[in-house]
C-alpha cells in the first residue's frame with residue numbers, strides 16, 4: 001500500500017516538472033559534487049520530494065509524457081527536475097547519456113542542460129553533430145583558477161573541462177571573478193580554444209547558508225569585477241560576452257526601460273510600491289517622491305541577494321506596517337506552474353488572506369518577460385564597461401541609502 005502511495009507522489013511530481021518543461025530524471029541522492037557555492041545547499045524553503053534513482057520504467061513514463069506535449073519553436077526542455085525535486089548534476093546518472101540520446105531521437109524538441117562537465121566528450125560531440133541546433137550545453141566552469149579545488153572539491157579536472165570546451169558541443173561556459181586574474185584569465189583561455197562559446201561571467205552571490213570562507217571569496221571577487229571586466233574588454237575576444245549576475249549593474253543598464261515602465265504604471269505619490277534594493281536606489285534617485293517605495297530585502301535568501309523576482313510573500317509581510325493599499329510587482333508571483341505563487345510555493349491568495357485589511361494591487365507591467373528581455377539585451381560585458389563602470393550616475397545611484 002505504502003509503495004503505491006509513494007509511486008503516486010513520485011509520478012505526480014514527474015508530471016508537475018514536465019508541465020514546466022523539465023525532464024525530471026534524478027540521481028536518487030543529494031548531489032555528490034558538493035560545491036561550496038551550491039544554491040541547493042538549502043532548499044528547505046520550497047516543498048520537495050526525495051525521488052529515487054530514476055529507473056528505466058520511470059524513464060519510459062517521463063519520455064511518453066513529454067512526447068504528448070507539442071513542440072514550440074525556440075523552447076528547450078531542461079534536463080533535471082528542479083522545482084519539486086532537488087537540483088543535481090544529472091550526468092552522474094549512469095543512463096543520462098542514453099536517455100538524452102533517446103529524447104533527441106524520439107522527439108523534435110530542443111534540450112538545455114547545465115553540468116560541471118560530466119558528459120563524455122566523444123559521446124556528446126557525436127550527439128551534437130547528429131542533432132545540430134537542438135542541444136544547448138551550458139558548462140558550469142565556475143573557475144579554472146586556484147580556488148577551483150576549494151569551491152568544487154569533486155568536480156572534473158581543469159584538463160577534462162578544457163577538453164570539453166575544445167570540442168564544439170559546449171554552447172556556453174559560465175565562470176566568475178574571484179579576485180585579480182581569475183575571470184579574465186579564464187575568458188582568454190576559453191576563447192583561445194573555442195571562439196564560438198558564449199561567455200557568461202560576473203560574480204557568485206553569497207546567500208545566508210553559504211559558508212563564511214566561500215562568501216568572503218565571492219565578495220572578494222566582486223571587488224575585482226570592474227578590473228577583470230576591463231581586462232576582458234581590452235582583450236577584444238571574438239566570443240559573445242555577457243554579465244548578468246549583479247543586480248545593481250543589470251538594473252542600471254536597464255534603467256530607461258525600468259523608468260518608462262514605472263511611469264506607465266501611473267502611481268500616485270502616496271501609493272506604496274514594493275521594491276528590492278537596486279530598484280529602490282534607482283527610483284529614489286531618479287523618481288524621488290513619485291511614490292512611497294517600500295523597500296523589501298530578500299530576507300529568505302539572505303546574504304547579498306537583491307532581486308525582485310526572488311522576493312517572497314513572507315519577505316513582503318515582514319515589511320508591512322499599517323499600509324492600507326500596496327502595489328506588488330508581478331515578478332514575485334510568476335511561478336513556472338502558471339499559478340500565482342512565489343518561489344516558496346505560497347500563493348497570492350494565501351498571502352492576501354493573511355492581511356484582510358490591506359488591498360494588494362499587481363503591477364502587471366513589471367513582469368519577467370520584460371525583465372528577462374532587458375537582461376539579455378543589455379547584459380553584454382561591453383555595456384558594463386562602457387555604460388556602467390565610469391558612469392557618475394551609476395555611482396550616485398549606488399550610493400543612495402537604503403531605509404532601515
Ligand code: SF4
Nearest residue numbers: 031033034035038088
Ligand atoms: S554540481 Fe551543481 S548541483 Fe551539484 S553541488 Fe555543484 S552546483 Fe550543486
